Amino acid sequence: MSIGNRIFTQRPAFDIELLQHYEQLPAANIADTMNRIAVLGNGIKRISSPKKPIMAGYAITVKVRAGDNLMLHAALDMASEHDVIVVSNEGDRSRALMGEIMVAYAHCTKKIAGIVLDGPIRDVDALSVLDFPLFATGSNPAGPFKEGPGEVNTPIAVGGVAVCPGDLIVGDADGVIVIPLKDAATLLDKAKEYSKFDASKVDAAKNGTANRAWVKKSLEAKGVEFINDIFR
Numbered sequence: 001m002s003i004g005n006r007i008f009t010q011r012p013a014f015d016i017e018l019l020q021h022y023e024q025l026p027a028a029n030i031a032d033t034m035n036r037i038a039v040l041g042n043g044i045k046r047i048s049s050p051k052k053p054i055m056a057g058y059a060i061t062v063k064v065r066a067g068d069n070l071m072l073h074a075a076l077d078m079a080s081e082h083d084v085i086v087v088s089n090e091g092d093r094s095r096a097l098m099g100e101i102m103v104a105y106a107h108c109t110k111k112i113a114g115i116v117l118d119g120p121i122r123d124v125d126a127l128s129v130l131d132f133p134l135f136a137t138g139s140n141p142a143g144p145f146k147e148g149p150g151e152v153n154t155p156i157a158v159g160g161v162a163v164c165p166g167d168l169i170v171g172d173a174d175g176v177i178v179i180p181l182k183d184a185a186t187l188l189d190k191a192k193e194y195s196k197f198d199a200s201k202v203d204a205a206k207n208g209t210a211n212r213a214w215v216k217k218s219l220e221a222k223g224v225e226f227i228n229d230i231f232r
Contacts, residue, residue: 004149004150004151005148005149005150005151006151006152006154007071007074007078007151007152007153008151008152008153008154008165009078009153010153011058011060011153011165011166012165012166012181014058014082014166014168014181014184015184015185016082018168018184018185018188019056019057019058019082019113019168021188021192022054022056022168022170022179022184022188022191023052023054023055023056024054025054025170025191025192025195026054026172026174026195027039027054027170027171027172027174027175027176027177028174029191029194029195029198030170030177030179030187030191031177032194032198033187033190033191033194034177034179034187038161038177038178038179039159039161039175039176039177040116040118040158040159040160040161040175040176040177040178041159041160041161042091042118042137042158042159042160043137043138044116044117044118044135044136044137044158044159044175044176045135045136045137045175046133046134046135046171046172046173046175047121047124047127047128047134047135047136047139048127048128048129048130048131048132048133048134049128049129049130049131050130050131050132050133051131052133053172053173054170054171054172055084055113055114055133055169055170055171055172056084056113056168056169056170057082057083057084057112057113057114057168057169058082058083058084058113058166058167058168058169058181059083059084059085059086059163059164059165059166059167059168059169059178060075060078060079060083060084060085060086060152060153060165061086061088061151061152061153061154061155061156061163061164061165062074062075062085062086062087062088062150062151062152062156063087063088063150063151063152063154063156064087064088064089064090064097064150065090065145065147065148065149065150066089066090066091066092066094066095067089067092067094067095067097067119067142067144067145068144068145068146068147068148068150069097069098069102069144069145069146070145070146070147070148070150071148071149071150071151071152072085072087072097072098072102073102073146074152075087075152076102076105076106076110076112078152079106079110079112080110080111080112081111081112081113082112082113083112083113084112084113084114084115084116084133084169084171085106085112085114085115085116086115086116086156086158086163086169087115087116087117087118087119087158088118088156088157088158088163089117089118089119091118092119093119093120093137093138093140094140094142095119095120095140095142095143095144095145096119096120096121096122096139096140096141096142096143096144097117097119097120097121097136097144098115098117098121098122098144099121099122099123099127099143100123100126100127103115103121103123103127103130103132103134106132107130107131107132113133114132114133114134114135114169114171115133115134115135116135116136116158116169116171116176117134117135117136117137118137118158118159119136119137120136120137120138120139120140121134121136121138121139121140122139122140122141122142122143124139133171135171135175135176153165159176161178162178163178164180164181166181167179167180167181168180168181168184
């Protein structure tokens, strides 16, 4: 087997109905139910302007050599409606991994759920107003190479988080989170309940009924000294 230069055409089976539920839940609420350690970092943020506020889909993972998008092209041809393509790029920021042509193909022809890049895009003026979920680290006019090697549908690391083929990817204006496929169904009810709880806290903050007693209690438990005087 050609490790580092291979494409797996199959992924674990997944449940399409789950996506309809996760599309209603903010990424921040889901992340809180996962102890806040499933969030992609490294400045990966939404570049585009999708009308649908929350992206949800199952990961096609792509591992590319820095600044090379041959395997990303391969993943695009494999992808379909409920897929989010997630690309590891060795932390490189020197070259855009895709531009308007590739994104138009993903959106208009393949109709995939979204794209998450650990690297830049280009043609940012066109892509920033596109009704399609596109996440990247920024923009760069330098284009990619198309030489390989790389892998499709093997485990990758993006933004400090492990992503496996078929994992559930949720993204919104706050960023992107990764839900392991085996946990997605059991996490859903917990995430729904937490989302309701969070909404009630927002209402309390607006209408003056928020209970802030926990703040002083927590400070006291940590041994913070309160001094009823002016600092001199």
